[in-house]
Amino acid sequence: MIQSIAHSELSHNGFYDDHLDLRQLLNVYHIIKRYEGNIDWAMVKRHFKDSGFEALVNVYFYALFKLLALDTPLTIKNEQENETKLAKYLSDKVHVI
Numbered sequence: 001m002i003q004s005i006a007h008s009e010l011s012h013n014g015f016y017d018d019h020l021d022l023r024q025l026l027n028v029y030h031i032i033k034r035y036e037g038n039i040d041w042a043m044v045k046r047h048f049k050d051s052g053f054e055a056l057v058n059v060y061f062y063a064l065f066k067l068l069a070l071d072t073p074l075t076i077k078n079e080q081e082n083e084t085k086l087a088k089y090l091s092d093k094v095h096v097i
């Protein structure tokens with residue numbers, strides 16, 4: 001899951017360029033649904049926080065919640081920064097690869 005998020009958002013610059021790879025978002029959704037009982041959520045959050053990408057993980061899990069109705073322990077629902085970033089993702093820059 002960490003690799004999928006990092007790949008789409010960092011390697012492909014999604015986070016920096018304000019675009020959302022819907023295929024990777026759906027892949028992460030399915031990974032979570034399949035393994036949710038075995039995911040160490042604290043470790044996932046710590047990985048991104050220690051790497052300086054806490055904002056990335058916040059908006060990514062917010063997108064999972066808003067677009068796919070997936071609520072996780074990392075979902076922050078009432079934060080304007082996440083809503084603003086997601087709106088930028090969805091404005092005219094949604095990319096399907």
